[in-house]
Amino acid sequence: xxxxxxxxxxxxxxxxxxxxxxxxxxxxxxxxxxxxxxxxxxxxxxxxxxxxxxxxxxxxxxxxxxxxxxxxxxxxxxxxxxxxxxxxxxxxxxxxxxxxxxxxxxxxxxxxxxxxxxxxxxxxxxxxxxxxxxxxxxxxxxxxxxxxxxxxxxxxxxxxxxxxxxxxxxxxxxxxxxxxxxxxxxxxxxxxxxxxxxxxxxxxxxxxxxxxxxxxxxxxxxxxxxxxxxxxxxxxxxxxxxxxxxxxxxxxxxxxxxxxxxxxxxxxxxxxxxxxxxxxxxxxxxxxxxxxxxxxxxxxxxxxxxxxxxxxxxxxxxxxxxxxxxxxxxxxxxxxxxxxxxxxxxxxxxxxxxxxxxxxxxxxxxxxxxxxxxxxxxxxxxxxxxxxxxxxxxxxxxxxxxxxxxxxxxxxxxxxxxxxxxxxxxxxxxxxxxxxxxxxxxxxxxxxxxxxxxxxxxxxxxxxxxxxxxxxxxxxxxxxxxxxxxxxxxxxxxxxxxxxxxxxxxxxxxxxxxxxxxxxxxxxxxxxxxxxxxxxxxxxxxxxxxxxxxxxxxx
Numbered sequence: 001x002x003x004x005x006x007x008x009x010x011x012x013x014x015x016x017x018x019x020x021x022x023x024x025x026x027x028x029x030x031x032x033x034x035x036x037x038x039x040x041x042x043x044x045x046x047x048x049x050x051x052x053x054x055x056x057x058x059x060x061x062x063x064x065x066x067x068x069x070x071x072x073x074x075x076x077x078x079x080x081x082x083x084x085x086x087x088x089x090x091x092x093x094x095x096x097x098x099x100x101x102x103x104x105x106x107x108x109x110x111x112x113x114x115x116x117x118x119x120x121x122x123x124x125x126x127x128x129x130x131x132x133x134x135x136x137x138x139x140x141x142x143x144x145x146x147x148x149x150x151x152x153x154x155x156x157x158x159x160x161x162x163x164x165x166x167x168x169x170x171x172x173x174x175x176x177x178x179x180x181x182x183x184x185x186x187x188x189x190x191x192x193x194x195x196x197x198x199x200x201x202x203x204x205x206x207x208x209x210x211x212x213x214x215x216x217x218x219x220x221x222x223x224x225x226x227x228x229x230x231x232x233x234x235x236x237x238x239x240x241x242x243x244x245x246x247x248x249x250x251x252x253x254x255x256x257x258x259x260x261x262x263x264x265x266x267x268x269x270x271x272x273x274x275x276x277x278x279x280x281x282x283x284x285x286x287x288x289x290x291x292x293x294x295x296x297x298x299x300x301x302x303x304x305x306x307x308x309x310x311x312x313x314x315x316x317x318x319x320x321x322x323x324x325x326x327x328x329x330x331x332x333x334x335x336x337x338x339x340x341x342x343x344x345x346x347x348x349x350x351x352x353x354x355x356x357x358x359x360x361x362x363x364x365x366x367x368x369x370x371x372x373x374x375x376x377x378x379x380x381x382x383x384x385x386x387x388x389x390x391x392x393x394x395x396x397x398x399x400x401x402x403x404x405x406x407x408x409x410x411x412x413x414x415x416x417x418x419x420x421x422x423x424x425x426x427x428x429x430x431x432x433x434x435x436x437x438x439x440x441x442x443x444x445x446x447x448x449x450x451x452x453x454x455x456x457x458x459x460x461x462x463x464x465x466x467x468x469x470x471x472x473x474x475x476x477x478x479x480x481x482x483x484x485x486x487x488x489x490x491x492x493x494x495x496x497x498x499x500x501x502x503x504x505x506x507x508x509x510x511x512x513x514x515x516x517x518x519x520x521x522x523x524x525x526x527x528x529x530x531x532x533x534x535x536x537x538x539x540x541x542x543x544x545x546x547x548x549x550x551x552x553x554x555x
Contacts, residue, residue, distance in 0.1 A: 008240045015172045019181055021233040022165045023188040025091065028226035029158045030192030032098055032219035033061070038200045038290040038364040041506035042212055047105065048502070050492075051509070052137075053144045055481020058287045060135045060148035061155035062470035067133060071470060072259075074160040075463020078167055084234045086164045091227035093157030098220045100150030104143050106213040118142035159470060161230075163462040168237070170450055170458055178450075183378040183439065184329070190371035190438070191325055193286060197368035198321070202314050208304075262461050267452045267539065270532040272468045274395060275445060277525040280472030281402055281518045282438050286370075287477055288484075288514070289431075293363035294507045296413045297423045300361055308359050317356045317365065321372065324349045328376030332383065346376060358424050366427055373432045374439035381439060389546045391444035392536050396529035398440030403522035405434040410515035451542045476521075480514045487513045 009015045036043060036058070043049040049057070065071040078086045109115055119142040128134040135152065136145050165185065173181040196219075203214040262268055302309040327346035331339050350372060357365040385391050408430045416423035453461040485492050488509050495505040536542070 005243065007243050008236070009172045009176075014236075015176075016181075018172050018233060018236050019169065019185055020188075021229045021236070022087075022168055023185040025087075025226040025229040025233075026161065026165055026185065026189035027192045027195075028219075028222040028229075029094060029161055030189050031196045031222055032094070032154065032216075033158060034193060034196045034286055035200055035215055035219040036212070037287045038197045038367070039204050039212055039215060040288065040291045041294060041503065042201075042204055042210060043105075044506045045502040046210055046212060047143050048141050049144050050495075050505075051481040051484040053140055053481075055287075055477045055479070055484075056135065056137065056140065057144045057148045057151060058284075058481075059474045059477040061151045062159070062474040063135045063148075064152045064156050065159050065467060065470040066474050067128070069467070070156045071159055071163070071463050071467040072460075074156070075163060075460040078160075078164055078463065079457065079460050083164055083168045083171060084237050086160060087168070087230040088227070088234060090157045090161035090164055091223070091230040094154050094161065095157075095220070095223045095227055097150045097152065097154030097157060098216070098223050101147050101154060102150075102213060102216040102220050104147035104150055105216055107211070109143060109146065114146065115142045118145045155470075159466050161226075163466055166449075166462045167458055168233070171237075172240075174450065177383065180379055180383045183381060187325075187329065187371070187375040187378040187439065190374060190435075191321075193371050194321055194368040195318070197290065197364045197370075198314060198318050201362070201364045202311065206311075259457075259460060259464070262453055262457055262464060265452050266535055267532070268449075268461065268464075270528055270535060271445060271448060271452065272465045274525055274528050274532065275465050276469045276472040277521045277528065278395075278398065278402070278445075279469050280476045281406065281521040281525070282434075283473055284476035284480055285406075285518055288480055288511070289367050289370075290363045291506065291509070292409065292511045292515075293366055293427060295509045295511060296409075296417055297363065297366075297427060298418050298420050299363065300420070302359075302361050308361075313356065313360065317353060317360075320349050320353045320356065321368065324353055324372050325375045328372070329379060331376065332379040354428050357428075358421070366424060367431060369428055370431050370435045371438075372435065374435040377436055378439035381444065385444050385546070387546050391448050392529065392533040394440050394444040396526060396533070398437045398444075399522050399526035399529055401433055401437035401440075403519050403526065405430050405437065406515050406519035406522060410512050410519065414512075476518075479517065483514045483517065484509050484511070 009018075036054075040049075040054055043054055044051075065074075074086070074090075077089070103109055122136040122145055123138040123140075125134045125136065135148055166182070169178065169181050169185060199218060200215040203218050204210060204212050206214060307313055324346050327342045327349065331342040331346065334342055350369075353372070354366075354369060357369065381394065385394065408426070413423065413426055413430070416426055449461055449465065450458055491500070491505050491508045494500045495502065500508070
């Protein structure tokens, strides 16, 4: 009897190395996704983007995915062409869109014929305007319009990358620690949020001269690195297929009727709707979170020339953040004294990180704590789902935490305005809990998809879920911006009449109503969670069952 061939994915070190390449590429894309979020106030004061313009531009990321159905085509491309081709294509598309976005916010764009064209055009889009879904509007700053075009293209690439990475993880980890892998990938990727929050304002304000394009340029460079990561993964994946004799899903070509098979699954629809509700309450919020803190907390300006206003403190704080993330993540793979020591290091450094954020008197560095607790607990949750199951139950817990956090931001945090230390403590605790809530999704929802559809159409299934999710990611940044302007008429009127400056207006909004709207999404997600658990029990979908099969030993 011939000896069984050990494949690359059978070796733990190799499959986790493949995961690192995929995760680092997503880390870079997450940074660019929110690169303007921590400098919303600067976009208003330097580029004239009010909340409606900012929200419209941020929502444009998913416009082509939703209304031109690009994500559906991306799923077909993934199923037909395979992970390798789609990964490199997504990296290239992200980079092109990001470059356009960068040029739109540079000084070079100001006064050009292109700026004039965007000022005079795209004020009315037949069909889209009648439906109320146009990505532009009359009076929208030309830089915001052109930036929206770039962000649309970037959005096509980043969502294509998302479904590709999910499919790649399934390919390398099926029957093994898949939920742990998906949770770990998202934990690393979400460090991009903290990286963005810490460095974007620093680049924008570097040297005492404000230039928002420097922040975007930082993101563009990182996307170049992301493309390189995908290229390296290309060769690893190709070597795996050479071992297995697989030909990247081409043996069973995609058929349009397969979409009907996916859509006929009630479990699929419940998971997809849970996804859109949950993510719509998180990602759009991230784009406004820093400004929300600026409006609800009292900050004092740190004197120029001091340590807390220096570039050095930024690098030190980022280093502390990496120690927190590395120690918390590594503790999941340790035992005994070593595990305890790593957890102590993570907790102590987390406290130091929070103190530094407070001393810097910066909303951006306070919100940067968002993914840190998630980095530590996501692998735990993923491992639990792999070995014990209970994915549907964990989604319900996440929804409850989500509701509590948004209501805390809406009603409790404003009570501490003027109380510097108390307000910051409330903000830190709520942000950390919200981040931990967010970690429940990749650990429990995404690994459930392979249980609902056949292997041949996993790429299309992820694409359909991402498409449905993108409807929310397009709509809610736009809605938050519009609700902010509508529920703050005095701020809008005073700005127009010159009573307050753009800088003052940017930190004067009342965020109560947008936050209530996001909490309602959490309530709807919780209701769907109960329904999903009932359907799983009735139909035996296996969502509450563990992912690791007893007959497969993960080496």
